[in-house]
Amino acid sequence: MKRILIRGGRVIDPAAGTDDTLDVLIDDGRIAEVAGSIEADDVSTTVDADGRIVAPGLVDIHVHLREPGNEDAETIESGSRAAVHGGVTTVAAMPNTEPPIDTASWVEFVASRKAAARVLPVAAITVGRRGENLTEMAELRTAGAVAFSDDGCSVLNAALMRRALDYARMVGVPVVSHCEDPALSGNGTANEGLSSTRAGLKPVPAAAEEVMVARDLILAGTTGARLHVAHVSTAGSVELVRRAKADGLPVTCETCPHYFSLTDEEVLTYDSSVRVNPPLRSRTDVEAIREGLRDGTIDAIASDHAPHTHEDKEVEFDAAPPGMIGLETLLPVTLTNLVDGGVLDLPAALALLTHRPAGILGLPHGTLAVGSEADVCIVDPTTSRTIEASWFRSKSKNSPWIGRKLRGTVTTTICRGEIVSAENGGDTGADPSASPGRGRKLAVHA
Amino acid sequence: MQWTKRHLLGLEGLSREEIATVLDTAAIFKEILGRPVKKVPTLRGVTIANLFFEASTRTRMSFELAEKRLSADTINFSASTSSVKKGETLRDTARNIEAMMVDMVVMRHSSAGAPHFLAKHLDASIVNAGDGTHEHPTQALLDLFTMREHVGELQNRKVVIVGDILHSRVARSDVWGLKALGAEVTLVGPTTFMPAEIEGMGASVSQDLDRAAEDADIVNILRIQRERQEGGFLPSLREYTRLFGVTSERVAGMRDDVVIMHPGPINRGVELAPDVADGERSVILEQVTNGVAVRMAVLFLISRVRASERTEDAELLAEVSI
Numbered sequence: 001m002k003r004i005l006i007r008g009g010r011v012i013d014p015a016a017g018t019d020d021t022l023d024v025l026i027d028d029g030r031i032a033e034v035a036g037s038i039e040a041d042d043v044s045t046t047v048d049a050d051g052r053i054v055a056p057g058l059v060d061i062h063v064h065l066r067e068p069g070n071e072d073a074e075t076i077e078s079g080s081r082a083a084v085h086g087g088v089t090t091v092a093a094m095p096n097t098e099p100p101i102d103t104a105s106w107v108e109f110v111a112s113r114k115a116a117a118r119v120l121p122v123a124a125i126t127v128g129r130r131g132e133n134l135t136e137m138a139e140l141r142t143a144g145a146v147a148f149s150d151d152g153c154s155v156l157n158a159a160l161m162r163r164a165l166d167y168a169r170m171v172g173v174p175v176v177s178h179c180e181d182p183a184l185s186g187n188g189t190a191n192e193g194l195s196s197t198r199a200g201l202k203p204v205p206a207a208a209e210e211v212m213v214a215r216d217l218i219l220a221g222t223t224g225a226r227l228h229v230a231h232v233s234t235a236g237s238v239e240l241v242r243r244a245k246a247d248g249l250p251v252t253c254e255t256c257p258h259y260f261s262l263t264d265e266e267v268l269t270y271d272s273s274v275r276v277n278p279p280l281r282s283r284t285d286v287e288a289i290r291e292g293l294r295d296g297t298i299d300a301i302a303s304d305h306a307p308h309t310h311e312d313k314e315v316e317f318d319a320a321p322p323g324m325i326g327l328e329t330l331l332p333v334t335l336t337n338l339v340d341g342g343v344l345d346l347p348a349a350l351a352l353l354t355h356r357p358a359g360i361l362g363l364p365h366g367t368l369a370v371g372s373e374a375d376v377c378i379v380d381p382t383t384s385r386t387i388e389a390s391w392f393r394s395k396s397k398n399s400p401w402i403g404r405k406l407r408g409t410v411t412t413t414i415c416r417g418e419i420v421s422a423e424n425g426g427d428t429g430a431d432p433s434a435s436p437g438r439g440r441k442l443a444v445h446a
Numbered sequence: 447m448q449w450t451k452r453h454l455l456g457l458e459g460l461s462r463e464e465i466a467t468v469l470d471t472a473a474i475f476k477e478i479l480g481r482p483v484k485k486v487p488t489l490r491g492v493t494i495a496n497l498f499f500e501a502s503t504r505t506r507m508s509f510e511l512a513e514k515r516l517s518a519d520t521i522n523f524s525a526s527t528s529s530v531k532k533g534e535t536l537r538d539t540a541r542n543i544e545a546m547m548v549d550m551v552v553m554r555h556s557s558a559g560a561p562h563f564l565a566k567h568l569d570a571s572i573v574n575a576g577d578g579t580h581e582h583p584t585q586a587l588l589d590l591f592t593m594r595e596h597v598g599e600l601q602n603r604k605v606v607i608v609g610d611i612l613h614s615r616v617a618r619s620d621v622w623g624l625k626a627l628g629a630e631v632t633l634v635g636p637t638t639f640m641p642a643e644i645e646g647m648g649a650s651v652s653q654d655l656d657r658a659a660e661d662a663d664i665v666n667i668l669r670i671q672r673e674r675q676e677g678g679f680l681p682s683l684r685e686y687t688r689l690f691g692v693t694s695e696r697v698a699g700m701r702d703d704v705v706i707m708h709p710g711p712i713n714r715g716v717e718l719a720p721d722v723a724d725g726e727r728s729v730i731l732e733q734v735t736n737g738v739a740v741r742m743a744v745l746f747l748i749s750r751v752r753a754s755e756r757t758e759d760a761e762l763l764a765e766v767s768i
Contacts, residue, residue, distance in 0.1 A: 192642045193642050193643050194642070194643035194644075194646035194647070196641075196642065197618075197641035197642055197643055197644050197646070197647070198458065198618070198646075198647065199558055199559065199580060200558035200559075200577065200578050200579040200580025200581065200615060200618060201558050201559075201578075201579075201580075202579075203641070203642060205642075269562075270558070270559030270562045270563060311535070314535075314537060315535055315536060315537075315563075316536060316555070316557035316559065316560045316563055317557065317558065317559045317563075318557045318558065318559075318578070319557060
């Protein structure tokens with residue numbers, strides 16, 4: 001029975017409203033005790049957390065792991081290593097792989113791969129993500145799917161989207177909507193505005209996102225189903241969700257660190273690492289996203305970790321696939337731009353990375369409650385570092401944060417009671433899904 | 447001498463002095479082009495690659511002629527016969543060309559920012575010959591040169607640019623250049639052809655050509671691509687011509703000394719009536735002539751910067767060896 005004692009850290013558990021200097025005892029994979037001074041026998045590892053933040057392991061509900069199909073960009077194993085390196089212990093893996101995750105066997109494949117973090121499959125809404133026929137949602141749910149999404153594109157047929165919401169309501173999990181009207185976004189690559197005009201890049205209007213958000217909110221109202229709007233990027237989308245929530249609709253939404261940190265002026269460099277979908281938006285949109293995070297309209301921060309190989313990204317801006325990696329910079333970007341930026345205090349920011357995203361998918365994670373699975377993220381908040389490509393554990397390095405200074409270093413990550421990433425020793429290569437009671441012994445560096 | 451740049455990627459950010467340096471230098475080359483022997487040895491030993499990833503006849507011929515007049519060695523690369531179609535990346539293509547010890551690259555590409563991409567990866571100097579809908583700096587410089595020949599200094603001059611501003615790299619470069627030289631620029635065209643927030647570049651916008659052009663010194667007319675109608679930007683070319691086509695009746699409402707320009711090729715009878723294109727206010731063919739002189743000036747000025755870098759390197763090496 002493995003017992004880990006984390007001593008003397010600033011324990012912040014937003015789910016419980018805890019923010020105090022405390023000890024945390026982990027026993028047999030679960031949180032055993034959180035108290036002022038814990039005297040425990042038979043502790044196998046003691047982690048000195050003096051001066052550090054002890055938070056629940058982060059829950060990232062929007063991640064692309066590229067397996068199956070694009071293992072040169074990322075695998076479930078490498079992506080999960082990146083996750084725990086960034087303090088993320090639970091990831092929801094999007095189904096736009098090749099082939100897409102649209103059958104029970106593919107859901108089981110994703111869930112069963114060796115991984116350092118907890119990897120939960122999101123299954124496709126429609127077969128092949130073609131927007132024509134619903135997947136067998138009930139069977140997919142039984143196989144382990146935690147949500148449904150055709151992420152990467154919208155379900156264009158409104159009637160089909162309505163049926164998807166209706167059916168998902170029966171199955172009991174949310175539909176995660178990628179809101180984009182391709183007729184409006186066209187083959188655009190940059191937010192419509194002065195920057196796209198100056199750069200000569202094909203524009204994507206805010207309306208391309210907002211008309212679909214509006215449609216899906218109306219359909220959520222029609223069906224009473226749980227709708228989760230992915231990667232909200234515009235002021236108009238935030239306002240639409242705000243109004244829908246005020247009307248009592250069962251709607252949640254997420255944004256990503258780049259949408260509250262970077263503006264569309266970044267495209268003037270033609271650096272393909274800032275090509276994302278939806279595109280980086282205007283300063284006004286960034287401010288609206290920050291306000292949405294502040295007032296609770298936006299429920300979660302997700303990385304939309306989208307790895308692409310160097311070869312795929314090192315091309316002309318409009319030829320590069322959209323997306324940036326984000327699992328490892330999720331927390332430092334949040335600390336640097338939301339907490340240091342005066343938008344949110346630390347507990348509120350951590351809530352958006354832990355129990356609130358967990359709640360969207362109905363997961364029991366993102367908390368340090370006694371009895372819960374022991375997922376812990378220990379952070380040194382005092383250090384700032386200039387991000388270098390070699391620092392990433394992800395197979396891909398497509399990050400606009402390379403060369404920029406960010407605050408906060410994840411020093412230890414514990415997943416299911418196992419130390420899976422630790423400073424100095426780096427990640428331990430641990431596989432919690434295969435440990436206690438499931439086989440593998442770990443080398444602990446703490 | 448105000449020119450210190452080793453690339454010409456666009457006119458955005460260029461100073462009045464830098465643009466004036468190019469135009470003054472072009473005037474010297476234009477004089478040379480009028481001589482019986484039109485060739486100078488200025489770029490002897492310099493190798494220039496013309497990389498045209500997108501079809502272009504006029505710009506390419508103009509650059510090639512400019513290079514030949516300066517006695518540069520040139521190699522040509524066009525997408526239709528290139529390895530791009532075999533899947534080679536832009537960077538690989540460029541690195542191969544650089545491995546052939548090319549000094550300068552003249553590049554036309556359908557992607558905005560493609561020349562910036564190359565400039566980041568190559569030691570060779572890059573001259574943007576048009577990148578997507580971003581910029582076409584040498585076209586704008588020849589426009590400015592032609593304007594200056596006809597109306598003198600451009601400070602406070604009124605310039606109207608009419609047509610498909612949205613898809614026009616020429617319009618963007620013209621606006622940057624004209625604003626740097628102190629001109630007032632009005633962009634005229636249907637609302638569907640106006641890029642978002644273009645006023646942020648310093649130009650005003652109008653949908654009333656007659657009013658905008660009534661006191662203009664210069665009217666620069668852009669080509670309307672016929673496929674834009676199918677793209678839903680225009681109800682019909684007929685309606686476009688009625689609202690924005692430059693006809694002799696319209697020109698009659700403009701100043702007597704208005705200068706009519708067009709970067710070519712012209713859709714006669716669509717954006718420009720044939721009698722205006724060939725009329726006495728038109729300077730369209732002069733623009734073509736000036737294009738060679740301006741491109742000679744750009745290549746010359748950049749080669750001077752490269753030569754001075756080499757001199758500095760040599761001096762540094764000499765110091766080190768002492």
